[in-house]
Amino acid sequence: MWRAWQLRRAIHLRRRRPSSDLRREPKIGHRGYANNAPELSSNKGSLFDGERCYTLGKREGTSLCNSAVAGASEEAGFSVEHEIGDKCEADVHLAAKLGPGIGKLIVSKCSFIFDTGRDTFEGNCSLRDVLKLGLWLSPETLRRFWRASWLRPEDFLDILIGFGQGAAEVRNARFLWNLYRWASWQSKDFRHLPRSNDIMVSILADAHMLSQAESLLLLLDDNRALTDASRLFSQITQMYSEAGHLDKSVALFDRARSKCLIPSASCYQVLLNRLVGRRKEELVLKVYVDMLEVGLGSCTEGDVLDFVISALVKGDKFLQAIRIIRQLKSLNIEISKGSLSTVAKEFCKKKDIGDMMNFLEEWRYLPELRLCNRMLASLCTNLGTDEAWFVLQRLESLGFAPDATTFGIFICHSCREMKLKAAFLYLSECFSRHIEPKVCAYNAIIGGVFTEGLYRHAKYILEDMIERKIMPELLTYRILLAGYCKYRQFDDIEHILRTMETNGVNDLPSGNCVLSKALSFLGLDHLGVKVKRDNAAGFPKAEFFDSVGNGLYLDTDTKKFEISLVQILDNALYLDINSKIVSACQQGNVASALLLKDEAFQWGHYISPASCLELIKSLCASPVHVMDVIDLMKEMPYTFDKLDAQTLNLVVQTLSKNEMSARARLVLDRLFRRGLPVNQDTYTYLLIGFCTERNIAGFWECWNVATKFSWSPDKKDLMPLISHLCKWGVVEESLQLISSLLDCYPNLFFSAYCALLKELCRTGYTNVGCAMLEALLEKGVDVGRSLILNVAEGFLTEQKTVESIGLYDICLHKNIVSAVFTHQFAFSSLSWFDAERCKDLVQSMLKTECSDVPAFSCIVNELLHTGKVSQAISVVEASTLGKKSSDKLLNSILQSYCCLNNWRKVDAVLCIMLKIHASISISSYRLLVRRMCEQSQFSSALYLKELIQDSDKSKDLILYNILLFYLFKRRNILQVQDLLKDMKGINTKQPQSQNSIESPLHVREP
Template sequence: MRGSITTIALYNELLQVLSTSSLHKPHIKQVGSLYSLFSSSSSSTTQVDSSPNCFKGIAQSVILRCPQYFDKSKVQDFANASLKDLLSEISGLVPRLTRRVRRVSEPKPEDVLELLLGFELQCGKVGFDTRKVESLWGVFKWVSEKVEGFKHEPQSCEVMASMLVRVGLIREVDVLLSTMVSQGVLLGSGEIFCSYMVEMGFDLRDVKKATFEGVIRLLCRDGKIQEARDFVKEAMAFEIKPSNLVLNEVAYGYCEKKDFDDLMSFYAEIKCAPEVVAGNRVMHSLCSHFGTRRAEPYLQELELLGFNPDEVTFGIMIGWSYRERKLKNAFLYLSEMLRRHLNPHVCTYNALISGVFMEGMWKHAGEVFAEMVDTGTTPDLSTFRFLLAGYCKARQFDEAKRIVFDMASHGLIQLSSDEDPLTKAFMVLGFKPLAVTLKRDNDVGFAKTEFYDNLGNGLYLDTDLDEYEKRMTGILEDCMVPDYYSLIKKECTRGNLKGALVSADEMIRWGQDLSLSMISDLLKGLSASYSHTKEITSIVDKKLHLVNQVDQETLNFFAQAYGKKGLTHNTKIVVNGMIERHLKINNETCSALVKAFCKKGYFVYCKTYILNMILKLRSEPFGSMFCRFCCLIKSHLCYIAS
């Protein structure tokens, strides 16, 4: 045992409070406040007498109340106990459920899950006893080892881990987490366990990779970047090398704070460089806040540390250079990219084409486009749109007509033989038919003439010229930095969720971050389809701090999607979060929740959970709400029976 026993005892007292907190409350703020205690206490190796008589006041009180933390002789070893003996230890709490498990020769995963849920509910009323939880852990292990082909439900693992943590059986949780990770099962409670490991002052050499990463993620999400940085350095002293996930979390935290000097010193201290996605995030943040002039020295410093920029890194620098009207710098970055044998991204070529037009060098736009095709980069609809806007801005309408024919040959638009290609070009650029027309100036003196064609005819545009110029310029400027938000919103509106997810991945690759509105649009679209639960879970895991802020309607869709897939635990987590934010849970969400519980046969747990939920909500009369839930349960029971 490390450090002062008094300090450790206080840890355990605080952990009791933390462990009873809701998973949706910002427990990391409490964890962060204890971090400094961990750092100082872990450095001491003094051995002291841990008997309760040696202490006074709060220390003695805590040790007497929680002997399992200090006197291991008082905890019975259930390693060799039979299933009957293990069930006997907990039968007083859940007699009906233990009888059910005892009567079958080979318990099923759903039987064990119901036992765990019932045990957790009862302990919530009378308190968690170490001996009984350890006996339940024995049951959990017994069925895994003795029943052939037995595999616990992921929710069973979470519930078991949560109860083990509550009573301080951390080593057992570590065994459980390691086993589940090796089986490819990810536990939502893993991060909480990681935090507790830190507070209890375990030797960092005993900490698993997932534990270390979880602690860093929690600290960074709470804005405690310095604490995360210190923890990384301390871990490295124990020869624990930070993974890309750890480096990414720290980098994102520093980007949020716009503290890039500290970020560079962090990389220099640990002698590690970020991987390309994190590096691109740093470069995008630098360019957007301070410009390319400030960003370039940081890129050079990152390369000295071992960072390998890719085509997107240079694409970011090119796009922002054009936005700053630094055409020469943009072509220097392009030259460097080609020197390194990197193929420019289609967005980079789009920016190059638009930048040339914006500088009035329309003749060179065709050269850039030709090089794009020669390098094997396939132009997209946006490429042709930028070419059209550029040529129309430069009044090169013959070139614009040629682009329209190219678009038709690529199958990007439909062009009939009797359609005017120039009118089609204006329509592609967002103008209504006949809103822009090209006319010949027949007046004496050519008073209206803006430009001349190849035959010397004076021509002019019959339209609102201010609106025309504004639209052309706006289209060209939009491509300087890829606008993935508009793409995601458009794909979600069309119902093309696969396209929206691809755009979201590309957005992250370009160093941009998903905003709250983007998360809301994605979750709403994915939830409405009821077939993208894996993608929903991925977004939730990455952007939990934003998911907890989305609107009521989206969360109801979200919970229904989980419920209809039978993911009761995920549904419950969403509903609990809505309750804590005092949001209205609609009838469809209630129905999905009840149906999910009933399909798995969790009738008793369903009733208890719903009653607790009704007491918390109090948003409508108790009687009517309870009757509504009873009707839901009855209808779903009848459906299952039929």
């Protein structure tokens, strides 16, 4: 039987040196992640790629399956199931039992794995020893130096050139880097050629070994041993930027500029784009201005220019922004619309209309419609409608086409200026251009008519609205009722109320008194207005007369009443967009709310924090509107800063969930600046967002902040985080993360531990997962079968059969039986490795009374497929077939004897199968028919076909085809004709579709 000591011995025999492809950069910020994102994007398992062995514990330590650990496992027992999810009891006492330092224990067990990625090259070896490590990488290049004892500078240059484009591959770059250093150390007088230095630095950078590339670059540059330092500084700076290490990138950029080296255009572009993404305004301005000074302004990109101009305007450097735009114009560069719009808005804000128009006409640039309307609204407010109309005419020469909002702005502002005639002229102009005015324009005119005392004309304006199918809104009726109340036109009030009922207005109060209903609708019923008759001589109090000549007056506080009415009329001139936005959001009409927000922007109206709050909540509820949240942040930065903590937390979570974690991080900074509390879920969503976007630098930055503020993840959040870390290949850091959980959140530690172990086994790091399992056993923790089987299946996935079978042996001894698929997977791998161990494992299963019959069949089948027929028979003979027989197993045995041409045994097995009515498989039938036809036993072949047909009609066509094939092969034409007639008779009884060649499984029912 396969013993644990055999596994340990096999492991030691199979140990190899870990692959040279294995790579880990020196730690950055106390984290062992790689230097750049492309490295992280490599295939999963790349950290241990090519490694074919595993030793649990340290290099000379013991394996999991040795006697010591096996004894520990027996002592601990396997009675308790610790699994992630509902079965995993993450318990503080268990965490205390594990004790501190378990992460370090596992790292020490896997130290030989982690150390292989670090730089351990010493150089005190011969040239042959160095070449031996990479001879297989480029034999044609290195073979001619095999007998040399030292290298000349020209020789190393030839080696670099010989590797060609493949030198940038990780394993090649590591080998060349070691050879480069060995050559430098072989003699004090040795000096690499400048061209070799350039190529070596470039290779290291292309292989993303950025730390080594940077250190070598700085050393060589100080010694003036480079031919093209500018290109190399640019290359490494650019790659640092692409990797997200902006601090290092900016530092290297500053170093290059201090030496008067000019970076490349692509270096400037990549660095600026990354800085813009992080919203580093000062650094963006510094780098961009430097780019202009060195004469690379023609490489300006639109997004970067927009950011630069906005930053300059925000920093009160408006003139510098204009100078930059003019400088780019002199280079025949097309300026982005965003930059020109920013300048135009700033001109408008400064009320410098003349310069604004000159600027727009100089550039022949017309801002977008909504921005033009906003500018015109600002002009109407600050300079009046006459000046604004003049600007509109100049804009029209640039192609501006005013819309209903444009004329609404002019009409409302004219009414505010008491220019009712001008308002009617703008309305007429609107009609002449076939533009349908908005209801707000009519509201303003109706309010202006009442303000001017022309109340008799109000009804004509209402009629014109209805005639043009512009439905009045509630504000329209409020204005009409307020105006008629102001002038005591109660007959008109009654007419308006009837019109409201006709148009389906449901907000009307009940009652018979016209005045009471009107005042209640206006919200003035609290004034207690009553109509009284003036009985005094001369009617001194009478304000109006009824149809019979009675003098009537309103008994109320007249001053308050009049002020209230005037306020309602004034509201006609100012859009109440905030209440409309809130109403639309509460009704779930996000599209209408966004239109109202856009309308407010064009009118230059201020959106209140309350309205903004409701709008953000509605936008965050739908992933479709995430970009609208970002636009809202840009349009209303000051309003955004007034939002409460709950809303800002919601924004961070929404952006993180939609893969916009960088922007979410900026919102998080707002929370910190204002001293607002940050929710636990906010940190979690942000961390998972960085993981999803593969932004490892952002992840660790956020992790440090989160742990600083005592962030505690939920159990459901552990798995996504751990999964992403494993996919990145930062296994050592994942273990450190788990160790930190033991101190901070002991109740979550074991859940995270199990999750990490399973994820490591799933993503190609089973050797580390096995070390974690051994650590649990050493700590005396009860381990369930789930974790052991995860490790075993992980080894199988990585084709490490020896280790997996050793674990299966333990499982069988402990009566831990895995699923059928898992056994099949194990046997599939094992049969390629050693048939004797198949027999041992079968006997183990039988002794433990494992009744997994398909597993035996799988063993036999796999041995047959690998050509080990005699071993398959020995496995069959070693098993107790009488107790554990099945159709699949019997077919496997039958096929085994057929392959050995042991026809006596074949007949015996066939008799058994017929006796117990076992199903004969197609593969077995094919072998039997071939043998019968070769021996001219055609009647036996026909009889066998009929036997199978009786048990399974669905195989008729397949059986006929096989038999016809071998009959043709034996040239037995008469039997073929009889079979064809037989098939024709079957087809007559059971008509098939036109495609009669198809399997009977596809035959349609008659």
